Amino acid sequence: MALDDNKKRYINHHGGKTYFLLGDEACAYGAIYAGCDFFAGYPITPASEVAELIAEELPKAGGICIQMEDELASMAAIVGAAWTGARSMTATSGPGFSLMQENIGYAIMTETPCVIVNVQRSGPSTGQATKPAQGDMLQARWGTHGDHNIIALAPNSAQECFDLMQDCFDLADTYRTPVILLMDGEIGHIRESVVMPELSSVRHTSRKRAERAEEIFGGQELIPGMIHYGEGSNVHVTGSTHLANGMRDVTTPHVHDELIRRIYKKIDSGREDIVRIETDTVANGKSRVGVISYGASARPARGAVKAARAEGKNIDFLRLISIWPFARKQVAEFSRDLDLILVPEMNLGQMSREIERFVDCKVIAVPKIGGVPHTVDEIHQVIMEAVS
Amino acid sequence: MIVRFAGFGGQGIVVSSYIIGKSAVLDGKKAIQNQAYGSESRGGECRGDVVIANEEIYELEPTNYDVLVAMTQPAYEAFVPLLKPGGTLILDSDLVVTDKKLEPKKIKKHAIPATDIAFKKFGRKIVANMIILGYMNTLLSPVSESALEKAISESVPKGTEKMNLEAMREGIRLAREGKG
Amino acid sequence: MSEPRHRLMDFVREEIMPHRFCSGCGCGTVLNAFTNAVEGLGLDSAEMVCVSGIGCSSWIPSPYFRADTLHTTHGRPIAFATGVKILRPDLTVVVIAGDGDVAGIGGNHLIHAARRNIDLSVFMVNNMIYGMTGGQVAPTTPAGVVTTTTPHSNVEPPFRVADLVVAAGASYVARWTTYHVFPLLESMQNAIKRKGFSFIEIMSQCPENYGRRIGLRTGIDFLKQFKEQALRVEKANGMSEEELKDRIVIGKLCDKERPEYVSELHRITREQVDKLKKEMGGAA
Structure with missing residues (x-):
């Protein structure tokens, strides 16, 4: 999506500077850089700072930020906005994310590009409301009812919160689907340096447009183009099972079958384009133990791998930046010569089970709940036990 | 270097940790600042942590500190046992009475009446934290003095920059004179 | 020779006609009034977005x-x-949905939209029942009525939705019934023209899943009753609760200027x- 003059001016105002920001704030700036036009949200710890900064800054870039009466309404409003051609987003935490699930399903079914930030906190229910966790990894995958696919990315620094917002909006437009930024309260609430890019280095993917209203929900294309409201095409958008022209057909089995399989397939077939990982493997190929982690957990995990190597142990490391679709090929490859993979995560082993499905070696979760992240020492100790 | 600032809300605890972190970033170093959030940060105890390093920081929530700045008795009592052996403790001498039984081995102790000086010299108790910042930075040099000045100027309310910088310089002077 | 074409056919998706509303349902009347209102205003449908929820009346748009x-x-919606x-x-944005959507599960959105005074026109078709799902009790069902989920009679009093929306701060609020087609049509035009939150509660009939439980077996039975129950707001003012029991107060309940939400947001930007x-x- 081309940036308009207001957004360019805003980026010129900040470009080239280095800020000391919360992950939440970095996410908000990243959204504005990514061309976000509209934010609707509801306050919740630890995500409120996203809304607060967007409320302060987005109008300066020509956008609008509103606070809705709840998270259901927030999610609804950003879907409505997306159909006018806007880049729209919301930000929340676990309880709000739970409330959004029905309308996230609506966005999936209507193939509406939008971005949902979930700064995960300790649950279930109110849990430890102010404490970080990574307990919504599978809710992000399967939170809404029915068969569907989803894209979710997980940053592990304030800079990455900024950078991945761009990816989120681009992926949402490319795949015509809601995209989730799966932050955690730890990354959201620590302050780090963030480099604000210059305007010349900001690139945006454009949303594909359709020529004919008859084919905005199917037809020849795996990912159909969009026609926005107000363009005189009498676009019909529904969360019910529909034909390529958007008209409901909720009784013909093959209509539902084809629609859902296509919506599923468009993300599955883009897996290699969507998947983002970072690896740090020992060059001699002698590693028998690997560590896979993501988000906040990946920080102490990386530190522990480094510490073990300093003691002469060969340990491989992989960080998942994209969570969904799962990096099955990359993880399988990573595991090939390993006997054991350790998976530090701030839950009771949500991603370790997913990893287990795609590797032949043993997978051991290194869970941590209670509202504090792993320390480097804790993970280091597990690694040293594993190699001995 | 890992520093914990602790005290009551209204003493500028969190902003102190923010300023040191921001100064480190201005120096081109890596820094992480963290603070207590939500209901736990209201009406009472308050803390702000900052980690400064030349390389990537892996420890997100350190459990032990190189430096503890304690501005109240409860803050001192709660956090001094977590100071690393050989670490540095900086206190407001009018607000904290130390207790050797709580303290790890071989820590270096510095006590200055920052709040009292702030009130008498600047008419504002709130700048005690700036005195402490100048004092601590001169003692331990986690960041450059120029970065600290810049970070303070950019972080305090507009119109109060001069007073805050003067308070910081007062802290520098106290450290150079070997006070505390 | 081509078949004669109704002048309002431009306002409906002709390719999926005939509609599937039950015989005697009030939704057809509302669709009729709405298309006439839009035509009368000279609105181009390219300048409109219609938003609906889940339920029979949501099929109108x-x-x-x-x-x-x-x-x-x-x-x-x-x-x-x-x-x-x-x-x-x-764009002219119109919400047409039922009492279940607007006053039941989505009641919170209704009062907040009215409070904000966002420039939307919400036409709530109130058939006093969850018709599409088979006749379950609604927050608008009168007390004492037997429904599929109140088989021993409903003990809850119904919401007076239009009054609620007045209290919440809407710019324009009216109540009509499917018997009062022409005033309803005119009211829809006024609602669309009024900048700010406009709301019309349209009392409508569901002979299939409500009427047959209360002895009103056809649409005509309902219209007769609406005619008898209707009482102009001007007359109702000052009447006691007792006197207003079983009456439907019709007419314009409020029409006032207030700062509009979207304009204010754009002003700030x-x-x-x-x-x-x-x-x-x-x-x-």
């Missing part, structure tokens, strides 16, 4: 009315419409953009 359409989740209107204030422009010396 989705799929029948021919405009850009957002057929949303149950209860949330006003929240979806909010996003559309903020980004495209130049313009101000902030200008401020940054100034700060940067007018640079792009």
Whole structure:
């Protein structure tokens, strides 16, 4: 999506500077850089700072930020906005994310590009409301009812919160689907340096447009183009099972079958384009133990791998930046010569089970709940036990 | 270097940790600042942590500190046992009475009446934290003095920059004179 | 020779006609009034977005009315419409949905939209029952009625939705019935023209899943009763609760100017953009 003059001016105002920001704030700036036009949200710890900064800054870039009466309404409003051609987003935490699930399903079914930030906190229910966790990894995958696919990315620094917002909006437009930024309260609430890019280095993917209203929900294309409201095409958008022209057909089995399989397939077939990982493997190929982690957990995990190597142990490391679709090929490859993979995560082993499905070696979760992240020492100790 | 600032809300605890972190970033170093959030940060105890390093920081929530700045008795009592052996403790001498039984081995102790000086010299108790910042930075040099000045100027309310910088310089002077 | 074509056919998705409303249902009447209202205003459907929820009356715009359409989740059409209107204030955004959507599961969105005074027109078709799902009790069902989920009679008093919306701060509020087609049509036009939150509660009939339980077996039975129950608001003013029992107060309940939400949001954005422009010396 081309940036308009207001957004360019805003980026010129900040470009080239280095800020000391919360992950939440970095996410908000990243959204504005990514061309976000509209934010609707509801306050919740630890995500409120996203809304607060967007409320302060987005109008300066020509956008609008509103606070809705709840998270259901927030999610609804950003879907409505997306159909006018806007880049729209919301930000929340676990309880709000739970409330959004029905309308996230609506966005999936209507193939509406939008971005949902979930700064995960300790649950279930109110849990430890102010404490970080990574307990919504599978809710992000399967939170809404029915068969569907989803894209979710997980940053592990304030800079990455900024950078991945761009990816989120681009992926949402490319795949015509809601995209989730799966932050955690730890990354959201620590302050780090963030480099604000210059305007010349900001690139945006454009949303594909359709020529004919008859084919905005199917037809020849795996990912159909969009026609926005107000363009005189009498676009019909529904969360019910529909034909390529958007008209409901909720009784013909093959209509539902084809629609859902296509919506599923468009993300599955883009897996290699969507998947983002970072690896740090020992060059001699002698590693028998690997560590896979993501988000906040990946920080102490990386530190522990480094510490073990300093003691002469060969340990491989992989960080998942994209969570969904799962990096099955990359993880399988990573595991090939390993006997054991350790998976530090701030839950009771949500991603370790997913990893287990795609590797032949043993997978051991290194869970941590209670509202504090792993320390480097804790993970280091597990690694040293594993190699001995 | 890992520093914990602790005290009551209204003493500028969190902003102190923010300023040191921001100064480190201005120096081109890596820094992480963290603070207590939500209901736990209201009406009472308050803390702000900052980690400064030349390389990537892996420890997100350190459990032990190189430096503890304690501005109240409860803050001192709660956090001094977590100071690393050989670490540095900086206190407001009018607000904290130390207790050797709580303290790890071989820590270096510095006590200055920052709040009292702030009130008498600047008419504002709130700048005690700036005195402490100048004092601590001169003692331990986690960041450059120029970065600290810049970070303070950019972080305090507009119109109060001069007073805050003067308070910081007062802290520098106290450290150079070997006070505390 | 081509078949004669109704002048309002331009306003419906002709290709999916005939409609599937039950015989005697009030939704057809509302669709009729709405298309006439739009035609009378000279509105081009290309300048309109119709938003609906889940239920029989949501079918009035989705799929029948021919405009850009957002057929949303149950209860949330006003929240979806909010996003559309903020980004495209130049479009006329109309929500048509039932009492279950608007006053039941989505009641919170209704009162907040009225409080904000967002420039939407919400036409709530109140048939006093969950018709599409088989006749379950609604928050608008009168007390004492037997429904499929109150088989021993309903013990809850019904919401007087239009009065609620007046209290919440809407610019324009009216109540009519499917018997009062012409005043309803005119009221719809006034609602659309009024900048701010406009709300019309349209008392409507569901002979199939409500009427047969209360002895009103046909649409005509309902219309006769609506005619008898109707009482102009001017007459109702000052009457006691007892006197108003079983009456439907019809007419315009409020019509006032108030600052409109979307204009205010855009004003703030313009101000902030200008401020940054100034700060940067007018640079792009």
